[in-house]
Amino acid sequence: MSAPVPLALTVNGVEVARAVAPRTTLADFLRLDLELTGTHTGCEMGACGACLVMMDGVPVHSCLVLAVQAEGAVIETVEGLSERGAIAELQQAFHQRNALQCGFCTPGVLVNAHALLEHGGVPTREDIRDALSGNYCRCTGYEAIVDAIETTARLRAGAEGQP
Amino acid sequence: MNANSFDSSKVTPLGAPVRRKEDRRFITGKGRYTDDLARPGQTHAYFLRSPYAHARIRGIDTAAAAAMPGVVAILTGHDLAADGIRGLICGWMIHSKDGSPMKAGYHPALAKDKVRYVGDHVAVVIGETLNAAKDAAAAIAVDYEVLPAAADLGSAQAAGAAHIHDDAPRNTAFEWELGDKTATEAAFARAAHVTTIDLVNNRLAPNPMEPRAAIGEYDAGDESYTLWTTSQNPHVARLVLSAFVGLAPENKLRVIAPDVGGGFGSKIFIYAEETVCAWASKRVGRPVKWTCDRSEAFLCDAHGRDHITHGELALDGQGKIIGFRVKTTANMGAYLSTFASCVPTYLYATLLSGQYDIPAIYCEVDAVYTNTAPVDAYRGAGRPEATFLVERIVEKAAREIGQDSAEFRRRNFITSFPHQTPVILSYDIGGYAASLDKALELSDYANFPARKAEAARRGKLRGIGLSNYIEACGIAPSAAVGSLGAGVGLWESAEVRVNPTGNVEVLTGSHSHGQGHETTFAQLVSARLGIPIDHVTIVHGDTDKVQFGMGTYGSRSGAVGMSAISKALDKVEAKAKKIAAHILEASEGDIEFKDGHFTVSGTDRSLAFAAVALNAYVAHKFPTSEIEPGLKEGAFYDPVNFTFPAGCHICELEVDPETGTTEIIKWVAVDDFGAIINPMIVEGQVHGGIAQGVGQALLEGVRYDAEGQLLTGSYMDYTMPRAGDLPSFVVGMTETRCPSNPLGIKGCGEAGAIAAPPAVINALTDALGTEDIPMPATPATLWKIAQGQIARRAAE
Numbered sequence: 033m034s035a036p037v038p039l040a041l042t043v044n045g046v047e048v049a050r051a052v053a054p055r056t057t058l059a060d061f062l063r064l065d066l067e068l069t070g071t072h073t074g075c076e077m078g079a080c081g082a083c084l085v086m087m088d089g090v091p092v093h094s095c096l097v098l099a100v101q102a103e104g105a106v107i108e109t110v111e112g113l114s115e116r117g118a119i120a121e122l123q124q125a126f127h128q129r130n131a132l133q134c135g136f137c138t139p140g141v142l143v144n145a146h147a148l149l150e151h152g153g154v155p156t157r158e159d160i161r162d163a164l165s166g167n168y169c170r171c172t173g174y175e176a177i178v179d180a181i182e183t184t185a186r187l188r189a190g191a192e193g194q195p
Numbered sequence: 196m197n198a199n200s201f202d203s204s205k206v207t208p209l210g211a212p213v214r215r216k217e218d219r220r221f222i223t224g225k226g227r228y229t230d231d232l233a234r235p236g237q238t239h240a241y242f243l244r245s246p247y248a249h250a251r252i253r254g255i256d257t258a259a260a261a262a263m264p265g266v267v268a269i270l271t272g273h274d275l276a277a278d279g280i281r282g283l284i285c286g287w288m289i290h291s292k293d294g295s296p297m298k299a300g301y302h303p304a305l306a307k308d309k310v311r312y313v314g315d316h317v318a319v320v321i322g323e324t325l326n327a328a329k330d331a332a333a334a335i336a337v338d339y340e341v342l343p344a345a346a347d348l349g350s351a352q353a354a355g356a357a358h359i360h361d362d363a364p365r366n367t368a369f370e371w372e373l374g375d376k377t378a379t380e381a382a383f384a385r386a387a388h389v390t391t392i393d394l395v396n397n398r399l400a401p402n403p404m405e406p407r408a409a410i411g412e413y414d415a416g417d418e419s420y421t422l423w424t425t426s427q428n429p430h431v432a433r434l435v436l437s438a439f440v441g442l443a444p445e446n447k448l449r450v451i452a453p454d455v456g457g458g459f460g461s462k463i464f465i466y467a468e469e470t471v472c473a474w475a476s477k478r479v480g481r482p483v484k485w486t487c488d489r490s491e492a493f494l495c496d497a498h499g500r501d502h503i504t505h506g507e508l509a510l511d512g513q514g515k516i517i518g519f520r521v522k523t524t525a526n527m528g529a530y531l532s533t534f535a536s537c538v539p540t541y542l543y544a545t546l547l548s549g550q551y552d553i554p555a556i557y558c559e560v561d562a563v564y565t566n567t568a569p570v571d572a573y574r575g576a577g578r579p580e581a582t583f584l585v586e587r588i589v590e591k592a593a594r595e596i597g598q599d600s601a602e603f604r605r606r607n608f609i610t611s612f613p614h615q616t617p618v619i620l621s622y623d624i625g626g627y628a629a630s631l632d633k634a635l636e637l638s639d640y641a642n643f644p645a646r647k648a649e650a651a652r653r654g655k656l657r658g659i660g661l662s663n664y665i666e667a668c669g670i671a672p673s674a675a676v677g678s679l680g681a682g683v684g685l686w687e688s689a690e691v692r693v694n695p696t697g698n699v700e701v702l703t704g705s706h707s708h709g710q711g712h713e714t715t716f717a718q719l720v721s722a723r724l725g726i727p728i729d730h731v732t733i734v735h736g737d738t739d740k741v742q743f744g745m746g747t748y749g750s751r752s753g754a755v756g757m758s759a760i761s762k763a764l765d766k767v768e769a770k771a772k773k774i775a776a777h778i779l780e781a782s783e784g785d786i787e788f789k790d791g792h793f794t795v796s797g798t799d800r801s802l803a804f805a806a807v808a809l810n811a812y813v814a815h816k817f818p819t820s821e822i823e824p825g826l827k828e829g830a831f832y833d834p835v836n837f838t839f840p841a842g843c844h845i846c847e848l849e850v851d852p853e854t855g856t857t858e859i860i861k862w863v864a865v866d867d868f869g870a871i872i873n874p875m876i877v878e879g880q881v882h883g884g885i886a887q888g889v890g891q892a893l894l895e896g897v898r899y900d901a902e903g904q905l906l907t908g909s910y911m912d913y914t915m916p917r918a919g920d921l922p923s924f925v926v927g928m929t930e931t932r933c934p935s936n937p938l939g940i941k942g943c944g945e946a947g948a949i950a951a952p953p954a955v956i957n958a959l960t961d962a963l964g965t966e967d968i969p970m971p972a973t974p975a976t977l978w979k980i981a982q983g984q985i986a987r988r989a990a991e
Binding site for chain 2: 034053055063064068069070071072073074075076077079080082109110111114123126127128130132133134135136137138139142157158160161162164165167168169170171172173174175176177178
């Protein structure tokens with residue numbers, strides 16, 4: 033039951049094939065096997081959001097997904113989103129607005145914000161706070177995070193010529 | 196992307212909102228936290244923990260577990276004792292009223308004979324993988340004799356309560372007092388009005404988002420240890436592990452605290468797990484890594500607060516406070532953690548004067564063991580408990596005598612400085628009325644009654660609550676805290692290393708784990724030396740790089756840590772002036788240093804800082820018999836006094852009596868932090884502090900059952916504020932420059948967490964018209980109160 037099983041998936045645009053123990057979580061697979069330590073684990077039960085990654089275009093708690101469940105999936109972590117420039121505006125806004133302190137929750141927050149803004153438009157501040165309901169941040173009190181996401185949404189909407 | 200978008204090629208003035216240098220690595224996933232590190236050949240530790248709150252260990256059978264695949268070693272308290280590893284310590288000696296020293300029960304890193312709380316450490320399994328270690332731990336058979344538990348603070352001192360430590364009768368670590376009992380009793384004897392209050396300051400789990408972690412590594416070649424750990428104060432960890440625990444001499448132990456994901460006090464302490472990882476790495480001859488999971492963090496990270504308090508406030512006929520009498524029972528948990536004893540004493544009772552001129556104060560504190568996790572400093576540490584008591588009883592007193600509570604506060608404010616309180620502290624400066632006035636204006640306090648009436652028409656209960664907090668930061672001077680029982684000095688160190696090309700490394704004994712020191716400290720150096728901020732690197736968190744330091748807690752890093760840097764910069768400037776004088780062929784007294792240039796006064800002859808730096812190392816143009824080559828200076832800075840940040844927070848909220856939910860409508864924070872280096876970072880600290888304080892008031896509470904089982908062991912049971920629970924904050928500032936350090940800084944890290952709980956509860960008691968609202972004021976609690984009121988009104 034605990035013998036390693038083969039796993040093939042795409043992580044940050046690279047096809048990966050490894051053998052993993054069946055009980056390995058996707059979070060541990062990314063952190064330990066692929067050394068993508070930008071994805072953090074803060075609660076191991078899907079409550080804190082530090083481990084959020086994009087899986088087939090949807091944000092998932094990688095601590096609640098077994099690595100073997102990601103067979104054939106397309107995974108993007110904060111490192112991948114960062115390298116392909118997908119979250120450049122968000123990163124800039126987080127930096128400008130001081131939307132991070134210790135930085136531990138930040139990758140998960142960025143992944144979630146990225147997913148929110150992929151829907152397009154400018155969410156209300158209430159929508160943003162609601163969308164962040166799966167992310168714990170113990171440092172910032174959230175206001176700066178909400179500001180940064182709102183700023184990014186407005187910037188993108190403006191760039192697309194929308195109000 | 197350009198993460199360093201503030202123009203880092205420029206000099207950064209003090210007071211500018213310079214964007215953070217550390218952001219780049221955190222927003223790209225390139226932070227390096229302890230659990231991100233892997234050492235060659237590392238093994239994995241898993242701790243077998245007690246499932247009982249109180250039990251004798253009759254035996255531990257590890258045979259079956261040891262035979263399981265992937266098990267490297269299983270170690271117990273007997274192995275620890277065999278290697279001469281001593282117990283964990285509490286570093287602040289408190290004496291009881293009768294003069295006897297506190298009764299610090301022995302605290303081994305691995306329990307040998309007895310366990311004293313659920314989560315106490317029984318054995319460690321070292322495995323090739325974490326899974327192997329976990330599987331083996333499940334196969335260890337521990338023979339427990341389960342004992343009755345004393346898990347409840349209110350009854351732990353009672354006759355017949357289970358006895359936790361042999362040498363602590365009545366489970367009492369100390370019975371301490373502060374203040375003038377006789378003078379206070381005299382004040383009450385002539386009081387026109389006495390307000391009493393009974394409060395529970397709820398127990399909290401600090402919950403930095405990064406769980407604790409450690410990697411111990413022993414180098415047999417030079418018989419030295421390295422410990423990577425999630426610490427707010429790596430040098431203190433090294434000192435304690437060397438001098439007290441007996442792990443290794445200081446020169447054979449390197450402690451590294453890399454990126455640390457928040458601490459809030461909980462990463463100050465020297466815990467069992469880190470100790471065991473370092474020790475076990477020699478036993479197994481390989482690195483040993485441990486990472487706490489969140490459930491373990493709830494069980495064994497030191498908790499905060501947990502006081503039961505009775506307070507009495509004496510007023511004269513004009514509403515002037517004339518006396519304050521307090522009796523507090525403080526929960527210590529099962530063992531005295533590293534700084535546990537100073538929290539409910541010198542960090543608590545010394546602040547009971549608040550912002551008020553109170554001539555007589557007397558406080559008694561009983562520190563009590565219970566079969567629960569150790570309790571120690573959490574953001575604010577003692578000062579939130581003091582402020583909660585002071586601001587609740589002041590509010591209640593004003594209401595009882597029919598005065599507006601803002602006016603009542605104002606009439607009792609301390610207005611001249613320095614002010615000697617009756618509880619040790621001498622406030623150096625403050626401007627309490629200024630903060631109050633600004634907060635009242637920003638909150639539109641005057642028109643609150645109309646807003647309350649309007650809310651009532653919508654069926655909502657609206658309330659407003661003030662909190663005029665004060666805290667004492669930068670605990671100092673060292674001799675004074677030593678006289679109060681501190682086992683360490685509370686100065687800070689800095690070393691400024693100027694490189695030949697004129698860029699600078701600053702080594703600091705402070706540790707940054709979210710506070711942004713890499714930016715604010717560099718900002719100071721940039722401003723002082725007139726060099727671009729990207730020419731300055733802050734080095735911290737490694738005992739092999741930084742010689743010694745006291746770390747970061749108690750909002751001390753600005754007032755104490757930066758003052759040390761400032762002092763070292765003074766020395767750099769003085770030496771550089773000497774060198775510049777030789778090169779410019781002028782007398783030293785004629786050299787001025789301004790905007791990064793050394794200039795001969797009244798001439799246009801000048802040298803840039805970098806040119807002087809280069810000359811300092813080339814050493815051709817000055818007599819090295821008089822001036823040593825090089826440009827590197829260190830300083831140890833010991834403050835002359837505490838600093839006293841203070842301010843006024845006002846919370847306006849609405850309670851829905853149908854659901855019991857609280858909505859914070861507006862939050863005004865007006866703080867006096869003295870001089871501010873970076874207002875952006877200060878604002879962030881204020882926001883985060885308020886969030887934790889609101890969490891305490893509305894959501895958070897650690898609960899144990901009568902047997903000492905933890906009921907709040909995960910994020911399903913323990914609720915911290917989420918984005919939707921908090922408002923945006925209105926942050927204002929007033930400033931009285933601190934006279935007690937060269938930069939005029941008071942400190943800002945804990946203010947929000949101190950100010951917020953009474954602001955919320957004062958607003959809730961205003962909204963619901965009852966003084967009896969416990970923390971956390973959850974929807975269920977408020978719903979019951981509101982519905983009870985509705986039922987009573989209907990019955991009338």
